[in-house]
Amino acid sequence: MKRRPFLRYTATTALAASSLGHANQLLASPPPLVLHAYLPNGDPLPEFELNRLYFLDLNDEPIPHPDRTVEDGTLTSQPPPFPFAIALQLPIEGFGDVTLYADNQGRGFTPSDFPLVLNGAFARDRIHRVSQACDRWQQQGYRMPQRVRDRLDRAQAYLTQAERSTDLSTQIPLWNNALAEGLWAGEAAALSRAGQRIARTPPRQGFKLGCNAFGHPGLGADYDRHFEALFTTATVPFYWKPFEPQRGQPNYTEVDTQVSWLQQSGIAPKGHPLTWFHEVSVPDWVSPLPYEQVKAALHQRIVEITRRYGSRIPTYDVINEAHIVPWGNELGYNQEQFLDLTRMSCDAAREGYPAVMRVINSCCLWARNVAIYGLPQQSPLSYLKACLAANIDFEIIGLQLYYPDQDMFEIDRMLDRFTALGKPIHITEMSCSSSTGIDENSQLGDAQGLWHAPWSEAVQAGWVEQIYTLAYSKPAIETVSWWDLSDQAVFWPFGGLLDSDNQPKAAYYRLQGLRKAWGI
Secondary structure (H helix, E strand, C coil), X not given: CCCCCCCCCCCHHHHCHHHHHHHHHCCCCCCCEEEECECCCCCECCHHHHCCCEEECCCCCEECCCCEEEECCEEEECCCCCCEEEEEEEEECCCEEEEEEECCCCCCECHHHCCEEHHHHHHHHHHHHHHHHHHHHXXXXXXXXXXXXXXXXXXXXXXXXXHHCCCHHHHHHXXXXXXXXXXXXXXXXXXXXXXXXXXXXXXXCCCEEEEECCCCCCCHHHHHHHXXXXXXXXXXXXXXXXXXXXXXXXXXXXXXXXXXXXHHCCCEEEEECCCCECCCCCCCCCCCCCHHHHHHHHHHHHHHHHHHHHHHCCEEEEEECCCCCHHHECCCCCHHHHHHHHHHHHHHHHHHCCCCEEEEEECCCCCHHHHHHCCCCCCHHHHHHHHHHCCCCCCEEEEEECCCCCCHHHHHHHHHHHHCCCCCEEEEEECCCCCCCECCXXXXXXXXXXXXXXXXXXXXXXXXXXXXXXXHCCCCEEEEEECCCECXXXXXXXXXXXXXXXXXXXXXXXXXXXHHHHCC
């Protein structure tokens, strides 16, 4: 197994005991908040979907769930002890099924703002957030297209109509229309800024397009040919459990085969991952060892691998998902230990190969898991800030970008939060589907999310074009790697750029066209 199973955050286990314990830290018996949410047709949002709601602080950091009760259409919660924002995935007719955000126009909500109908709050704050961004970008010299302003004007007109009414059945479709227009406006604005940046910048010759090379040689000549025609960097596997099932007996055969092929093809290999505490990556012989012995065994492994390959593998994900996500902490380590292991992994990689490029790789970029499970988990942003504060020596921030429930405007905002840390960024893993339904070749099974329309080759190609355009427009982002090339063996359902016969999909050709247009 090459990838972790994906944790489905929408499970009713969102009310985990670890997060409920946070409620005991709040002020004694404050008045509860009452929040209402509705589907576009006016029906109450089902309990299961409403339970996906979480709170954030005004720096976009999720807050562990206070005590709550949920029923169809209504969530009652103890309030956070400071002004807060709200996030909830909600279907929007005319756009998709996306995560929406409300922060009371940047001021944050307090108990006096409740009870609250979320549909209206999301509409108001989407319009405000996009309008503020457009004004800021114009001041920075980016011209906002008239179609963006027209959509914002229509969104505001729908919102005004809704606010003039006192009839909920009238308000709900108007709020939905305001949201749809605001979502389209936000995406168009973010992509316009990206396009203008690209037009003003010489071709970025150092920008790399990547993919994992796990399908070589088993998936055949067509796989190899299409891989070589598109990618300039490739991920090779160092999952500890299959790599060294018996202590002191590492198996280099698979990696050696892939590295030789990649070097002959002029493609730069990258190793993934040197340290990762998922059950699929922790060898059986490691599990009983005390912390210091695990650390020593990892140090030896990392030095040996990086020394053996030297310049043949110039870059590694030295540690993966170390911000204490539930599936990435098989041995039960705490924040201090993970920070210590991050430092050790970075130092050991440099010890083995002094010119190594070290990536600290993270998933769950919006960190909803922190809201669900509470401490000791961290968001990737807070973990990376802790690494920087501790003066851990590394070169690159790695980000996994599997988020069909986020629109391009919010993806753009998220990427800007990470670029502000001042390090180069690699998008290390990314995918979306080209079909709906169940994919028997996928580790996940059924296709996730709804962006604009049910997943198809055309929708996948549009998503690919937009996400790569955003990434390429940001100078800090140096590499973007799709995860699996072929649908013959994929993590994400129907997530390959080749179909199950290893023939290119529309997204493959779209990405090839972008590479040609950008001159890279």
